[in-house]
Amino acid sequence: MYAIVRRVNVQPGLVEESIQRIEQGLVPLVSHKPGFVGFYLVRVGEDTGISITIFETREQIYPLAQGPAEVIGVGEVVLHRGKAD
Numbered sequence: 350m351y352a353i354v355r356r357v358n359v360q361p362g363l364v365e366e367s368i369q370r371i372e373q374g375l376v377p378l379v380s381h382k383p384g385f386v387g388f389y390l391v392r393v394g395e396d397t398g399i400s401i402t403i404f405e406t407r408e409q410i411y412p413l414a415q416g417p418a419e420v421i422g423v424g425e426v427v428l429h430r431g432k433a434d
Contacts, residue, residue, distance in 0.1 A: 350386055350403050350426040351410045355418040357398040364396060384409035
């Protein structure tokens with residue numbers, strides 16, 4: 350699996366609106382792409398978040414490296430654990 354990590358900065362007071370736009374616009378767009386595994390948005394500050402988008406292969410994720418949010422990095426997921434069902 351491969352991930353792209355981005356820093357998302359929003360204007361003060363527009364956090365909830367920005368989250369809604371991401372949820373209704375970006376997430377449906379990327380989740381229908383071949384190889385999509387998951388998307389996470391983590392709020393790390395008042396007006397700042399980190400998004401993590403995961404795809405199965407490097408080739409599938411690199412076209413997504415373009416966009417308005419700052420790309421922190423793109424790389425292979427070397428460890429993944431989830432809660433067992």
